[in-house]
Amino acid sequence: MELVDHLRDERNKAQFDVEAMKVVWAGSPQELQLCDRMANLVANHPAFEKLKRPMLVRKELFKNSLRKAAYARKLVIDLGLSEEEAKWLRFYIDEPTYPDLHWGMFIPAIEGQGSEEQKEKWLPLSRNMQIIGCYAQTEMGHGSNVQGLETTATFDAQQDHFIIHSPTLTSTKWWPGGLGKVSTHAVVYARLIVNGEFHGVHGWYNYYSFSFFLYLEDHSPLPGITVGDVGLKFGNGAYNTMDNGLLRFHHVRIPRNQMLMRVSQVSREGKYMQCDDVPRQLIYGTMVSVRQTIVAMVSRTLSRAVCIATRYSALRRQHSSSSLVVPCFLMIDYQSQQSRLFPLLASAYAFKFVGEWLKWLYTDVKQRLEANDFSTLPEAHASTAGLKSLTTSATVDGIEECMKLCGGDGYLVSSGLPELFAVSVPACTYEGDNTVLMLQVARFVVKTVSEVGYKEPLGTSSYIRRLNTLLHNNCLVQTGEDWVKGDRIVEAFEARAARMAVTCTQHLAKFQDPEQGFSELSADLVEVAVAHCQLIVVSKFVEKLAQDIPGKGVKEALEVLCYVYALFLVHKHQGDFLVTGYLTPKQASLANRQLRILYSRLRPNAIALVDAFNHTDHYLSSVVGRYDGNVYPNLYQAAFNDPFNDSHVPDGYHQYIHPILNQTLAKL
Numbered sequence: 001m002e003l004v005d006h007l008r009d010e011r012n013k014a015q016f017d018v019e020a021m022k023v024v025w026a027g028s029p030q031e032l033q034l035c036d037r038m039a040n041l042v043a044n045h046p047a048f049e050k051l052k053r054p055m056l057v058r059k060e061l062f063k064n065s066l067r068k069a070a071y072a073r074k075l076v077i078d079l080g081l082s083e084e085e086a087k088w089l090r091f092y093i094d095e096p097t098y099p100d101l102h103w104g105m106f107i108p109a110i111e112g113q114g115s116e117e118q119k120e121k122w123l124p125l126s127r128n129m130q131i132i133g134c135y136a137q138t139e140m141g142h143g144s145n146v147q148g149l150e151t152t153a154t155f156d157a158q159q160d161h162f163i164i165h166s167p168t169l170t171s172t173k174w175w176p177g178g179l180g181k182v183s184t185h186a187v188v189y190a191r192l193i194v195n196g197e198f199h200g201v202h203g204w205y206n207y208y209s210f211s212f213f214l215y216l217e218d219h220s221p222l223p224g225i226t227v228g229d230v231g232l233k234f235g236n237g238a239y240n241t242m243d244n245g246l247l248r249f250h251h252v253r254i255p256r257n258q259m260l261m262r263v264s265q266v267s268r269e270g271k272y273m274q275c276d277d278v279p280r281q282l283i284y285g286t287m288v289s290v291r292q293t294i295v296a297m298v299s300r301t302l303s304r305a306v307c308i309a310t311r312y313s314a315l316r317r318q319h320s321s322s323s324l325v326v327p328c329f330l331m332i333d334y335q336s337q338q339s340r341l342f343p344l345l346a347s348a349y350a351f352k353f354v355g356e357w358l359k360w361l362y363t364d365v366k367q368r369l370e371a372n373d374f375s376t377l378p379e380a381h382a383s384t385a386g387l388k389s390l391t392t393s394a395t396v397d398g399i400e401e402c403m404k405l406c407g408g409d410g411y412l413v414s415s416g417l418p419e420l421f422a423v424s425v426p427a428c429t430y431e432g433d434n435t436v437l438m439l440q441v442a443r444f445v446v447k448t449v450s451e452v453g454y455k456e457p458l459g460t461s462s463y464i465r466r467l468n469t470l471l472h473n474n475c476l477v478q479t480g481e482d483w484v485k486g487d488r489i490v491e492a493f494e495a496r497a498a499r500m501a502v503t504c505t506q507h508l509a510k511f512q513d514p515e516q517g518f519s520e521l522s523a524d525l526v527e528v529a530v531a532h533c534q535l536i537v538v539s540k541f542v543e544k545l546a547q548d549i550p551g552k553g554v555k556e557a558l559e560v561l562c563y564v565y566a567l568f569l570v571h572k573h574q575g576d577f578l579v580t581g582y583l584t585p586k587q588a589s590l591a592n593r594q595l596r597i598l599y600s601r602l603r604p605n606a607i608a609l610v611d612a613f614n615h616t617d618h619y620l621s622s623v624v625g626r627y628d629g630n631v632y633p634n635l636y637q638a639a640f641n642d643p644f645n646d647s648h649v650p651d652g653y654h655q656y657i658h659p660i661l662n663q664t665l666a667k668l
Ligand SMILES: CCCCCCCCCC/C=C\CCCCCC(=O)SCCNC(=O)CCNC(=O)[C@H](O)C(C)(C)COP(=O)(O)OP(=O)(O)OC[C@H]1O[C@@H](n2cnc3c(N)ncnc32)[C@H](O)[C@@H]1OP(=O)(O)O
Pocket: 100, 101, 104, 135, 137, 138, 143, 144, 145, 146, 147, 177, 281, 282, 284, 285, 287, 288, 290, 293, 294, 297, 298, 301, 377, 378, 381, 391, 392, 395, 396, 424, 425, 427, 429, 430, 431, 432, 433, 436, 440, 443
């Protein structure tokens, strides 16, 4: 049967080379080839079917996810896949499961915080999955406030042991992924007590389950340990494939050498030693690593939602305002639809490029940390925390908007969007609540501003070096066209960020107690941090455009996306730009007018730009976002694929509907 491409006319409108754009999106020809291979491996393997997922009850759902993870592991071994290939394989399976935490947090925690000897011992076991680990930091009473963790690790010098204990209900470890049912091991964060003295929070390598001995059939916890799942989470399917767990210790003994000893150590004699030159913040290093990974991945999540909404918008017709009878307008041709959709399309590209840059920054920091150079850690912390916060919040809001952009059909599970939303929304909370993370960025920015004159701002804050110019020179834009110049746009974002930071720093200086000031001004400080992070994203997009980008029309299409992203933010936050005095109302309205012109330039490329994400139909799992655009027959069929339509007479019909129809309610 001949396949009909319902989006062919749209594809023919493209003004750039889609294959070349696919390479830009993937990062390199090699990355494109790798992702394509892994995506198709998953798409063509029946083990990874996922359409029935939302219909399964938790126990079936969980068993199903264990089966998929086991198949994935088998494929990795049978095909001899590299760690990078295995990572993409897991990504395209598209189901949160214990390996995410094992590979994403447990192993990095040992790598970053273990001594050489500890790494030699535990890493081979972990990488071969002879043990499965998780990252147990959060407690029932303490998530953001890591210093408040209550679990204790008391050194017993006589026996050369640590005693791990949960002294209160609120000290129960609460939320760690993979902890509830699967893991055999955990990196546990607890307060160190040596000779009755507290030494703050540290990490311990700990086993809490008999299943460490793989031959045991019984997966019961070790004596003194209570473990379980925290319970059903938001959205059927979605994150319920993960066993987020709870864990309590009752005076559990572990050998002294299971304390992760890179940052500090306790000797056989019970002497506590902070390792020379290694900052205490390194125990937070795993969070920096995962926040970077989240930013590297988030653009794919947003691109998926945008791809679905763009394809459906380019197919579905609505009535024009002049004729209520003849459906003529494609949804995508409504200005109002464009003004909601195109900034999200531009954001997906913007987040991709900033993610690439952050990966580079993190790789550099990691190498430095290995060589005991900790100078760039504060910058890495602020950038990973801020960008994780900015991009996940925008992505989750974006998915919700895409759902609405598809009208009623977006709300159907078969659109793929509700599940995508449910699985993504905890990203605003896990790995650091987004507001709490923005406050960390604000601390960094305010500190940088306060130190001007005696400490040179570096990296992402180097614009603060030009504080005088940024505070006093106002915007030079006179025409709409003036707004589509990279350096002008970056300068506008620099001026807004610098002015907001200086104002807040001055307000803070009026408080005698800086912490009280920080608390009272926290809402303003979050806005300062947002302005700083948006500047990073915009400037990295502009820097990307300065590179050599091959392919017919590719650079031009990216330029339009870059300006859409930036001018959309200028419009959305015009209050900031106006209040700081950098823009006049006239310049702000020129930005908005230019934005509309950019939407019309983006319009013919819209479908090609989402095709360049190279998503398979399996990954999208969306009837309305199908590549061939053959939506309506499939939407109709999907309704009948729902087991609810197996029978015309649902359970309960005879019992509860017949009495109403027959007026025999009294018998109920
Ligand atoms: C939208 C879809 C997305 C899809 C993405 C796909 C993703 C794929 C990968 C997914 C993988 C896994 C799934 C997710 C798993 C989630 C796991 C978790 O959630 S683990 C738990 C995470 N918990 C947190 O993040 C807690 C948040 N809280 C904190 O980080 C800190 O406590 C704090 C930053 C709030 C600091 O608290 P505070 O008490 O004020 O400060 P401290 O005294 O502790 O420290 C001050 C000092 O340290 C510096 N600092 C803080 N954090 C760090 C850090 N991480 N690295 C380096 N430095 C740090 C801080 O700047 C201060 O420095 P000064 O110089 O003194 O100013």
